[in-house]
Amino acid sequence: MTNQQRIVIIGGGFGGLHAATSLRNVDANITLIDRRNFHLFQPLLYQVATGALSPANIAAPLRDILKKQKNTEVLLAEVQDFDLANQEVILADGRIPYDTLILAAGVRHHYFGNDQWESSAPGLKTIEDATEIRRRVLLAFETAERETDPDEIRKWLTFVVIGGGPTGVELAGALGEIANHTLKHNFRHIDPASAKVILLEGTDRILPPYPIDLSARAAESLTKLGVTVRTNAIVTDIQPDRVTIRTGDQTEIIDAHTVLWGAGVQGSPLGRRLATAAGAELDRAGRIIVQPDLTLPNHPEIFVIGDLANDTHQTGKPLPGVAQVAMQQGRYVARVIQARQEGQTLPPFHYRDLGNMATIGRAAAVADLGRLHFSGWIGWMMWLFIHLLYIVQYQSRLLVFIQWGWSYITRNRAARLITGNHILPMVKEKDAERV
Amino acid sequence: MTNQQRIVIIGGGFGGLHAATSLRNVDANITLIDRRNFHLFQPLLYQVATGALSPANIAAPLRDILKKQKNTEVLLAEVQDFDLANQEVILADGRIPYDTLILAAGVRHHYFGNDQWESSAPGLKTIEDATEIRRRVLLAFETAERETDPDEIRKWLTFVVIGGGPTGVELAGALGEIANHTLKHNFRHIDPASAKVILLEGTDRILPPYPIDLSARAAESLTKLGVTVRTNAIVTDIQPDRVTIRTGDQTEIIDAHTVLWGAGVQGSPLGRRLATAAGAELDRAGRIIVQPDLTLPNHPEIFVIGDLANDTHQTGKPLPGVAQVAMQQGRYVARVIQARQEGQTLPPFHYRDLGNMATIGRAAAVADLGRLHFSGWIGWMMWLFIHLLYIVQYQSRLLVFIQWGWSYITRNRAARLITGNHILPMVKEKDAERV
Numbered sequence: 001m002t003n004q005q006r007i008v009i010i011g012g013g014f015g016g017l018h019a020a021t022s023l024r025n026v027d028a029n030i031t032l033i034d035r036r037n038f039h040l041f042q043p044l045l046y047q048v049a050t051g052a053l054s055p056a057n058i059a060a061p062l063r064d065i066l067k068k069q070k071n072t073e074v075l076l077a078e079v080q081d082f083d084l085a086n087q088e089v090i091l092a093d094g095r096i097p098y099d100t101l102i103l104a105a106g107v108r109h110h111y112f113g114n115d116q117w118e119s120s121a122p123g124l125k126t127i128e129d130a131t132e133i134r135r136r137v138l139l140a141f142e143t144a145e146r147e148t149d150p151d152e153i154r155k156w157l158t159f160v161v162i163g164g165g166p167t168g169v170e171l172a173g174a175l176g177e178i179a180n181h182t183l184k185h186n187f188r189h190i191d192p193a194s195a196k197v198i199l200l201e202g203t204d205r206i207l208p209p210y211p212i213d214l215s216a217r218a219a220e221s222l223t224k225l226g227v228t229v230r231t232n233a234i235v236t237d238i239q240p241d242r243v244t245i246r247t248g249d250q251t252e253i254i255d256a257h258t259v260l261w262g263a264g265v266q267g268s269p270l271g272r273r274l275a276t277a278a279g280a281e282l283d284r285a286g287r288i289i290v291q292p293d294l295t296l297p298n299h300p301e302i303f304v305i306g307d308l309a310n311d312t313h314q315t316g317k318p319l320p321g322v323a324q325v326a327m328q329q330g331r332y333v334a335r336v337i338q339a340r341q342e343g344q345t346l347p348p349f350h351y352r353d354l355g356n357m358a359t360i361g362r363a364a365a366v367a368d369l370g371r372l373h374f375s376g377w378i379g380w381m382m383w384l385f386i387h388l389l390y391i392v393q394y395q396s397r398l399l400v401f402i403q404w405g406w407s408y409i410t411r412n413r414a415a416r417l418i419t420g421n422h423i424l425p426m427v428k429e430k431d432a433e434r435v
Numbered sequence: 436m437t438n439q440q441r442i443v444i445i446g447g448g449f450g451g452l453h454a455a456t457s458l459r460n461v462d463a464n465i466t467l468i469d470r471r472n473f474h475l476f477q478p479l480l481y482q483v484a485t486g487a488l489s490p491a492n493i494a495a496p497l498r499d500i501l502k503k504q505k506n507t508e509v510l511l512a513e514v515q516d517f518d519l520a521n522q523e524v525i526l527a528d529g530r531i532p533y534d535t536l537i538l539a540a541g542v543r544h545h546y547f548g549n550d551q552w553e554s555s556a557p558g559l560k561t562i563e564d565a566t567e568i569r570r571r572v573l574l575a576f577e578t579a580e581r582e583t584d585p586d587e588i589r590k591w592l593t594f595v596v597i598g599g600g601p602t603g604v605e606l607a608g609a610l611g612e613i614a615n616h617t618l619k620h621n622f623r624h625i626d627p628a629s630a631k632v633i634l635l636e637g638t639d640r641i642l643p644p645y646p647i648d649l650s651a652r653a654a655e656s657l658t659k660l661g662v663t664v665r666t667n668a669i670v671t672d673i674q675p676d677r678v679t680i681r682t683g684d685q686t687e688i689i690d691a692h693t694v695l696w697g698a699g700v701q702g703s704p705l706g707r708r709l710a711t712a713a714g715a716e717l718d719r720a721g722r723i724i725v726q727p728d729l730t731l732p733n734h735p736e737i738f739v740i741g742d743l744a745n746d747t748h749q750t751g752k753p754l755p756g757v758a759q760v761a762m763q764q765g766r767y768v769a770r771v772i773q774a775r776q777e778g779q780t781l782p783p784f785h786y787r788d789l790g791n792m793a794t795i796g797r798a799a800a801v802a803d804l805g806r807l808h809f810s811g812w813i814g815w816m817m818w819l820f821i822h823l824l825y826i827v828q829y830q831s832r833l834l835v836f837i838q839w840g841w842s843y844i845t846r847n848r849a850a851r852l853i854t855g856n857h858i859l860p861m862v863k864e865k866d867a868e869r870v
Contacts (some may be wrong), residue, residue, distance in 0.1 A: 063622070073623040077859065146511075252857075416472075418511075
């Protein structure tokens with residue numbers, strides 16, 4: 001044990017990782033705890049879910065990223081609770097003392113009190129989520145190929161994506177492409193292009209945080225890919241073979257075996273643990289309400305950053321749950337810690353909005369850069385360029401670029417493997433005679 | 436139903452797939468049945484197990500390979516049994532009639548009557564096997580990093596590979612590289628280079644089917660990578676934390692938490708089913724003994740090819756279980772079928788031995804091309820060239836080449852993700868205080 005300041009960071013996502021790397025020159029003993037051994041480039045997770053990229057293309061081992069940073073160690077462990085009086089993080093198998101704590105544990109999907117929907121409508125937050133969605137989508141086509149009952153075939157070829165945010169839009173676009181292009185000539189009894197992809201959004205337009213013109217452009221691009229975009233459609237129930245929606249006064253049932261969830265997120269359970277221990281406040285989505293310097297009230301030694309933090313000081317509304325916010329917060333916290341060591345204080349955190357982008361299928365995207373709005377192919381080139389700039393650590397940029405180029409030219413999605421358990425079609429015995 | 440000949444192929448490995456593609460111009464109705472939706476380039480599976488390649492780099496969707504072959508359909512299904520009287524294949528969920536049957540169901544690992552060893556010493560035959568081995572190897576280093584008991588650390592840093600055939604040699608070489616190069620600077624409490632990799636072979640040299648000089652060269656290359664090669668070492672027991680071996684009259688215990696199995700294979704259970712139904716003979720490894728034209732006695736309509744076939748006609752010994760034999764047999768059977776349609780008969784199957792290769796780590800391989808033997812860097816370049824030639828379907832050749840080039844230059848293995856269940860270190864509570 002030395003007299004060095006002990007900084008513990010929980011979570012190796014965009015926030016936690018950028019806090020760690022920004023602390024590389026600080027005289028401190030830094031421990032980054034994550035329960036996964038890799039950092040995940042979540043914005044491209046939908047590409048894994050739809051077979052265009054492999055998990056390793058968008059994941060980088062945390063130890064590898066930080067191997068040359070001598071003041072930092074990576075700890076693969078699960079945090080269970082906090083002992084604020086003793087300044088210790090409680091693991092399943094030990095305790096870690098800290099002088100400064102940075103919680104960046106992120107969010108999971110959220111079913112608005114309907115947790116029973118999860119098994120029918122998986123969300124997309126982890127590598128395992130992505131390979132599970134990939135499995136379901138591919139097996140749906142396989143099962144339709146084996147089925148004889150026209151009603152069942154229709155249900156297997158109907159894909160419902162719930163939530164018109166970036167994840168839902170990107171998933172729906174990729175599904176439209178799989179059905180219309182990737183799987184062409186792959187089957188003998190069904191036409192994959194007859195599949196229906198339905199994107200459900202509860203408000204009156206998709207990509208609600210974007211400017212209206214870009215929402216409209218995104219909807220157009222999706223329609224071109226064969227996606228049916230339905231706005232003002234509130235999901236009231238999900239069963240393994242159907243989704244019930246309310247549109248105005250009407251109730252409607254959509255028959256579908258494959259339903260994907262991109263609608264809501266909720267803070268990690270660690271947020272509640274910490275808030276309870278520190279007497280801090282949670283918002284309705286389970287995010288911790290932070291002070292302007294991202295600390296907790298009466299706990300200047302505890303920072304919360306990234307998707308798990310609710311910071312309303314700048315605009316009156318919480319900052320959006322995007323990588324840019326988390327990265328800037330990670331860097332800010334590192335600067336605060338360094339300033340404190342030098343006896344200085346910094347002004348509150350200020351988010352510099354560099355714009356937002358969402359991609360729709362093979363060659364269309366919308367980009368909102370404040371006054372400048374881009375869409376279509378130009379938006380897509382910008383999206384590609386910026387994502388390539390960021391994806392440094394994740395294998396070589398060149399490799400991902402070539403993989404994208406390859407799948408762009410061939411419209412192929414080579415990573416469409418059905419892996420794990422339950423790898424066979426789910427056809428019913430009586431319907432299985434058609435071959 | 437048409438009058439066309441119905442050909443059913445079971446298994447989309449090298450044998451079954453090459454039979455299917457070689458039948459592309461035959462007037463027939465071909466069904467290729469596999470329980471996986473992809474063809475796997477098994478010779479590179481050890482690269483997935485050791486984090487150098489992603490599963491999708493070495494797997495290609497069967498539907499994609501065969502999408503333009505109009506006379507062929509792919510069926511994702513599990514075969515359970517055979518009804519030879521009615522000429523039908525029995526699936527879990529239906530029946531498929533055939534006029535000609537080609538069984539190419541391959542082999543699984545075989546524990547010589549000690550099936551209880553499987554949980555402690557997984558083998559390497561499937562994508563799931565490979566990601567499971569990857570998980571165990573990476574978690575062993577993670578657990579050692581958390582441990583405090585020196586004995587336990589030593590056990591976690593000892594890796595035993597059983598079987599000195601190509602799979603065992605390639606796995607051991609890759610493990611040596613991971614310990615000595617890939618993980619350098621990754622940990623703070625252990626030195627990965629202190630890990631011990633032990634390759635156990637029961638006979639008096641590794642790579643027994645190769646010429647003696649190449650066996651010696653392979654052993655040298657392994658030793659340079661820090662691998663301890665032990666020959667004449669018979670495994671008599673495997674427990675979760677130790678392997679017992681007999682060397683001559685001595686019994687010895689090797690303490691190790693990670694044990695990998697590359698020692699033996701056994702025919703698919705479908706082989707036994709078919710042999711029982713057809714009155715054919717099985718060898719001790721569960722392979723079906725075939726006639727010189729690869730059919731079963733009294734069943735000219737049934738062919739068995741690939742690893743599952745035991746064909747001793749050419750040399751008096753069974754042909755080796757390698758991709759080349761399976762591919763040539765697949766092509767031969769297609770020619771026999773075509774010849775029969777034309778009222779002709781073909782001479783017996785003759786295997787043209789194009790040579791064997793095994794790679795050891797980053798830049799060494801042994802190649803046995805009959806009179807010509809190559810080893811070291813030249814052997815490796817040949818290995819690389821030939822594997823690149825064959826790996827056409829599996830994403831782009833260029834992509835795999837760049838991925839290899841990248842990991843060659845950087846000694847990185849970017850795909851070292853711990854995924855699935857049990858993703859955390861297995862450290863005991865009492866030992867977990869060190870951080």
